[in-house]
Amino acid sequence: MATLRDRLDHVLGTKAADQLGESFDMTTVEDLLRHYPVRYATQGQPLAEEAPEEGAHITVIGTVSKTELKPMRQRRGRLLRVDLDTGAGKPIEITFFNGDKVNYLVKQGVRAMMSGTVHYWRPDRWNLSHPSYLILPAAGESVENLTDVRGGGALRGLAESAKGTEGVDVSFFEREYIPVYPATAKVQSWDVLACVRQVLDQLDPIDDPLPADLRAERGLLAVSDALRLIHLPERKSDIEEARERLRFDEALALQLVLAERRHEMGGRTARACPPRTDGIAADFEHRLPFELTAGQRKVIGEISDDLSRPHPMHRLLQGEVGSGKTIVALHAMLQVVDAGRQCALLAPTEVLAAQHYRSLRGMLGELGAGGELGAAEHATKVVLVTGSMSAKEKKAALLDAMTGEAGIVIGTHALIQDNVEFHDLGMVIVDEQHRFGVEQRDALRAKSKNGISPHLLVMTATPIPRTIAMTTLGDLETSTLTELPRGRSPISTRVVPAKQHPTWVDRAWERIREEVAAGRQAYVVCSRIGDGEEEGAKGKGHKGKSPEEKEAPTTHAAVDVYETLRAGALAGLRVGLLHGRLPADEKDQVMRAFNAGEVDVLVCTTVVEVGVDVPNATVMVIVDADRFGVSQLHQLRGRVGRGEHPGLCLLITESSAMGTAMARLEAVAGTLDGFELSILDLRQRREGDVLGSAQSGTARSLRLLSLLDDLEVITAAQDVARDVVAADPGLTRHPGLATMMNAAVDSERLEYLAKS
Template sequence: MAKLTDRLDHVLGVKAAEKLAESFDFETVEDLLRHYPLRYATQGQELTEDAPEEGAHLTVVGRVTKAEKRPMRQRRGSILKVELDVGNTRPIEITFFNGDKVAYLVKTGVRAMMSGTVHYWKPDRWNLTHPSYLILPEAGQTVESLTEVRGGGSLRGLAEASKGEGGVDTSFFQREFIPVYPATAKVQSWDLVHCVRQVLDILDPIDEPLPEDLRADSGLMPVSDALRLIHLPERKSDIEQARERLRFDEALALQLVLAARRHDAEARTAERCPPVPDGIAAAFQHRLPFELTAGQQKVVGEISDDLSRSHPMHRLLQGEVGSGKTIVALQAMLQVVDAGRQCALLAPTEVLAAQHYRSLQKMLGDLGSAGELGADDKATRLVLVTGSMPAAAKKAALLDAMTGTAGIVIGTHALIQDNVEFFDLGMVVVDEQHRFGVEQRDALRAKAKEGSSPHLLVMTATPIPRTIAMTTLGDLETSTLTELPRGRSPIVTKVVPAKQHPAWVDRAWERIREEVGAGRQAYVVCSRIGEDEETAAKAKGRKGKAAEEKEEPTTAAAIDVFETLRAGALAGLRVGLLHGRLPADEKDRVMREFNDGGIDVLVCTTVVEVGVDVPNATVMAILDADRFGVSQLHQLRGRVGRGGHPGLCLLITEASPAGTSMARLNAVAGSLDGFELSVLDLRQRREGDVLGSAQSGTARTLKLLSLLDDLEVITTAQQLARTVVDGDPDLSRHPGLASMMRAAVDGERLEYLAKS
């Protein structure tokens, strides 16, 4: 018999366990059973829509109603055109390129499983091209009556697994619902079927962690039943009920972690920083040449109240590109300076850090030049710390931070280094927080005085999925600037499908010339700098692979585009180049020259994604736009239209018109609402590993729970978790719930949560 906590090598054997550990990081029986089927192949697969997305992977079971060989037009051989009747939609069209090799198996009348990728060959017509296949037994057939269960492609292994002792017997294919798992090249779906069935056959009864009254009132099935039926359902209702129970378990496990975290946070202390009526913050606000918007005043008040308390602030400030987040953050930092403490502003790039330094200097004037001739009596000092600045300048800045001479220290990751010390760090501001990991923020916060936690303010213009996830879970205090910024002109975004309309690309360069001719400036953004030695080596290695393997599609490199444009489409214009590999002084020189109007067109990478403010820039062309995320595209286009002239953003792409990438670009073009786009980003990338450092959407704590669609489930779980933790902080009286919480987050993640 086996328990959820048993090691897989003890249950499945060392060889199988090693493969599962290598591919999925599974170690225990529970790890395996929590790897739920991605979908189910059925006797008549229910397709959720008549037109699935380009590139979607489908596994279907049906009967071949048509199989017709046709000669190839361009070369020898034939293709096999197949129609598969899946029962409740129109027949699925399938194309095999090696028609002569498969026609004797895939023929009219046979029952088959097909697994492949959706390919559109017309805007309204799709098929599965050269899928894996498995010829299935008919009802009533036994292993003895079959000469062979045969298949091709990746499903050939399932056919092989049906033979011999310990394999997947053919009666399994008679099931109404056949689980199809997320798989890898080394561990295919049929391997997981075999392992899961082997574990379920010997699994001990599972202790029920939920209070019986709650489970009964909510109509949730026992967890033991849910873990079996999610893998081996007999009917559709089994799947729905199992998912409902396991979805609630995910919500409750997360909420237990967050409730415990909130409980522990109450023990933390922070130095109070109440507003000073006649301090530098009041002087700065009095000098502003404009009045803060109602939204800005409200957020300033929220942050001020937080800073006045003896518990550390943990607040997210989100607002549209250019909505005035920086001035709100500066007001907060000045309140902390009034309390005699220091602030650190952490920026993701040297370009942005330098931009912040110049911008804050300009806004503060003589209020930011303490120790210099003509400084105001209330003035503080600003210093900049970056990794590549001259040694003497860095040493002076670090000394000002250590002695307390500098009230505001602005920098990049260099601020996190061990040799950076603060006299009395009272507040940390993180700009574009999605560019930093929790560990990096924690390293900076740890520089406060022992026994005290600094207040923390993180800012973003487009919340990334993890931020939305944690906000939805009620883990962050959130302030939002929703009003349109003053003086901002509208931005028009257009998608330029280069493959379908190459002439539109030429027109894009003409539009840039027109804007420059009118006295304005432009950006051309590329997804990469250029081919370095490592990339070249990889490319050389790829050429030796088998012919059937496709090369990665090429993308435009900033260095190449710079040379091409200034010698071709933009010849005669002043074209500049900016990317991350340039020396710091060169980056600063190029940015200053562009800012001062000495460069007409700046070819660059995403170093200009955030914070760069050149009001005269009105047009941006983003090459290979499909390679960028929704948040990046929205951030990038926020660099234009910042002055008195309308902005234009051109998303140039070679993506398929029917694919998900084109749909994403069209969505970006159709909305200027950063919060609407962040929801789109969340739906496409999913929530990511909301309890860990991964934010890519691949390593996911949440397997069934949607933080957008399951708010009612989350709310119910949150109420239960807070009630339980308030009465039993260490869950000593609720061992089942304690185990559920530990299953959701291992020790590494718990340490991560304690920092964040």
């Protein structure tokens, strides 16, 4: 017999256990049983009358009604085209690329199971390309065991894994649902299934970690039943009920971690920074040349209340591009400065750090000229610390931070180095928080002295859906700015399909010339610098071709586009180049020249994605726009339309008109709602990527929970977790819940969460 904690080598043997450990980092029976199927092969899966989605994986059983060998156009060999009659209308078209090796098995009249991915060649034509297959007994033929396994790919492997001394148990293939697992080249899905079946045959009864009253209240299966049915369901309802239970376990495990962290954070102390009516914050607000929006005032009030308490603030400030987050953050910093303490603003790039420095100095005026002639009565000093500063400049800035002369210290990762000390750090602001590792944020917070925690404000212009925030950001309170300040101009976005309409590309460059002639400026953004290195773009590839005709996508490098444009379409204009591998002083010089209007067109990479504010820039052309993610495109276009003139963003792409990349670009062009786009972005990416950027690999613990779709589950789990932890900190009276939590989120991930 076996328990969840038993080692796999004791249950399966060394060879199988070593392969699972190497491929999936599995060591225990529980690791294996929580390696859930990604889908289920179904017998004779009926197809809806409308066509399946591109990329959908379907499994069908039918009779081969027609075969045809055809030479491939761009490589040697022949394709085998197969029509599979499933008895559900029009036959399904199947394509095998190794036609000469397959046609002796896949012949007219044979009955077969085939499992593959749907590919569209044209809007009205799809097929299964190179599926796995298994030749089955003819319909109605009485065969208990197959002694001769004939087929290819995953289905053949599955049959081989089920083969006993008397052949393959055909009854297993007559199951309504056959699990299909995440696999590797060394460990295929059928290998995992064989191990799972072996373990389930030996598994002891499991002590359920959830109290019986909670299971009854939510109508949840016992965990032992859920773990069996998720792997070997008899009915569709078995799958749904098993997933419901295991999904709740995942949500509860994470929420227990976060509830414990919230409880622990409640015991930390911070220096209260109550607002003053006669300090620099009040002076700043009186001098503002514009009126704050109602949303900005509300958020300023929320942050002010947090700063007034003797416990560290943990707040997320999110808002649309251009919604005025910087002015809100500055108001918070000035409240802390009024209390006699310092603020550190951490930015992800030197370009953004320098932009913040210039922006804050400009907004503060004489209030930011502390220590200088002409400074206002309540003035503070603002300093910049970056890795590329001269030794003399850096030494002076560090001295101002250490003595407390500087109330606001702005910098990149250089701020977290050991030689950076603060006199009395009262608040840390992290801009674009998703770009920093947890250790980096923790190292800066640790610079506060005497065990006193600084207040923490993290900012992002990438809107985060509520469920993501609840799960990845733990106990951060969330403030959201949704309205744009008065005076912000609208931005229109258009897709430029370069292959279908090449003259539209020429028109894009003409639009830039027209804007420059009117006294305005433009950006041209590229996905890479020039030697094959990507700089922030998320490659998507091209779709829409038949599988044998696909080829690697080509992209345009910033240095090449720069040379081409200034010698051709934009000849005579002042064209500049900016990318991440330029020396820091050169980057700063280019950005200053663009700010000052001395550069008409800035050819750049994604170094301008966040924080760059040039009100005179009105048009942006994004080359190879399909190489960028949805949120990235939304961020980039927020660099235009920041002044009195409307903004225009042109998305140039060579993608197929019917491909998913084009659909994604059209969605970006169709709305300026960042929250709507963030949800679209997350649906197109693995949610684990989102988690990984926030807490280092927690994706491993979320196999079934959807952070976008399972709000009710997450909310319920959060309520349960907070009630349990409030009554039993440390879970000493709930050992089952503690075990479940630690199984889902290991000690390394717990440490990351505790720091985040």
